[in-house]
Amino acid sequence: MGNPMKIRAASKDGVTEIKVLMSHEMETGQRKDANGATIPAWFINEVTAKLDGKTVMQAQWGPSISKNPYLAFKVKGGKAGDKVTVTWVDNKGDTRTDEAMVT
Amino acid sequence: MDRVSMGLAAFLAAAAAAATAAYAQQKDKAQEGIEAYREALQDGNPAELFEATGEELWKTPAGPKNASLEGCDLGLGAGVVKGAYAQLPRYFKDTDKVQDLESRLLTCISTLQGKDTKPYIDSAFGTPPKEEMNALAAFLSGQAKGTPIDVTPKHPKEQAMYELGKRMFYFQGGPYDFACATCHGQEGQRIRMQDLPYIPGNTGAAAGWSSWPAYRVSAGQMWSMQWRLNDCFRQQRFPEPVYASDATIALSMYMAATASGATMKTPGIKR
Numbered sequence: 340m341g342n343p344m345k346i347r348a349a350s351k352d353g354v355t356e357i358k359v360l361m362s363h364e365m366e367t368g369q370r371k372d373a374n375g376a377t378i379p380a381w382f383i384n385e386v387t388a389k390l391d392g393k394t395v396m397q398a399q400w401g402p403s404i405s406k407n408p409y410l411a412f413k414v415k416g417g418k419a420g421d422k423v424t425v426t427w428v429d430n431k432g433d434t435r436t437d438e439a440m441v442t
Numbered sequence: 443m444d445r446v447s448m449g450l451a452a453f454l455a456a457a458a459a460a461a462t463a464a465y466a467q468q469k470d471k472a473q474e475g476i477e478a479y480r481e482a483l484q485d486g487n488p489a490e491l492f493e494a495t496g497e498e499l500w501k502t503p504a505g506p507k508n509a510s511l512e513g514c515d516l517g518l519g520a521g522v523v524k525g526a527y528a529q530l531p532r533y534f535k536d537t538d539k540v541q542d543l544e545s546r547l548l549t550c551i552s553t554l555q556g557k558d559t560k561p562y563i564d565s566a567f568g569t570p571p572k573e574e575m576n577a578l579a580a581f582l583s584g585q586a587k588g589t590p591i592d593v594t595p596k597h598p599k600e601q602a603m604y605e606l607g608k609r610m611f612y613f614q615g616g617p618y619d620f621a622c623a624t625c626h627g628q629e630g631q632r633i634r635m636q637d638l639p640y641i642p643g644n645t646g647a648a649a650g651w652s653s654w655p656a657y658r659v660s661a662g663q664m665w666s667m668q669w670r671l672n673d674c675f676r677q678q679r680f681p682e683p684v685y686a687s688d689a690t691i692a693l694s695m696y697m698a699a700t701a702s703g704a705t706m707k708t709p710g711i712k713r
Contacts, residue, residue: 345490362491406662409486
């Protein structure tokens with residue numbers, strides 16, 4: 340299980356804005372350590388967001404996403420009290436799911 | 443000088459003035475761009491992730507005594523974390539020393555948890571166990587966010603530290619003959635694209651003291667104030683100061699006291 344994410348979601352005028360701060364090294368697999376050995380790739384490659392039980396966003400990420408990624412997106416609909424669930428899976432198979440309530 | 447040369451000189455002077463004004467305008471646009479980028483960064487500061495880790499470190503029992511740090515006195519009483527960072531550095535009776543946040547944490551790690559502080563002092567910034575200090579600094583400074591900086595040297599040792607810090611600020615040394623004042627001792631200075639705050643003034647000191655510890659986006663690292671000070675020494679090509687030594691506390695005291703009154707914005711975020 341990965342490190343906890345911070346999720347904030349607010350609904351206004353029929354649009355819900357969801358902001359997620361994820362904790363992940365996001366190693367590209369291109370870097371070399373002090374001994375010249377390649378540091379193995381380790382990054383989130385799938386992100387799924389659900390609003391009120393329904394999947395509203397899916398993303399396929401690659402090595403160009405930076406460390407400790409911050410993701411913000413808007414969804415049509417949603418209201419205060421709805422549950423937001425965000426899940427990520429990385430290339431090593433590790434995963435993390437967190438949820439928050441829309442304000 | 444004859445009239446033609448006078449006219450020519452006047453024209454050139456006017457052209458130079460106009461060019462300087464145009465350049466100043468360009469610089470403002472670059473500044474605006476940086477300000478906009480900084481604002482966008484604020485939302486979703488990864489320092490929050492370190493605040494969560496720091497809180498866990500504060501509350502989890504550890505060390506030979508299997509104790510948490512919740513009994514640590516940061517100046518407002520044992521375990522009181524709200525606002526404590528805004529009043530550091532300060533004199534502590536139990537150690538009879540003026541201490542900043544990180545030296546105080548070392549005291550608590552040693553006395554409450556029974557851990558050896560040498561690995562914390564000797565290890566590199568960003569590596570275990572010293573990296574724990576970045577998380578603790580993020581958490582504890584975050585607990586003072588929005589509170590006014592309240593550091594007024596009253597105890598004789600506090601006053602001595604302040605005076606030492608001020609002297610150190612202006613002390614020139616190293617192969618470049620730099621002092622802190624070389625970069626931070628004049629208003630309106632800039633190095634490459636980084637504006638340098640005027641630290642002897644309240645606004646400048648506050649710009650620095652209220653925004654560190656901070657998450658540095660370009661490095662993906664959480665920097666404590668001790669780390670930032672250590673890097674200043676490196677930038678001046680000074681010898682490396684010992685972690686949480688009196689030298690670093692003196693400079694911190696000088697900056698904090700000069701910044702007193704301003705609002706803490708920690709943990710900050712930097713490019």
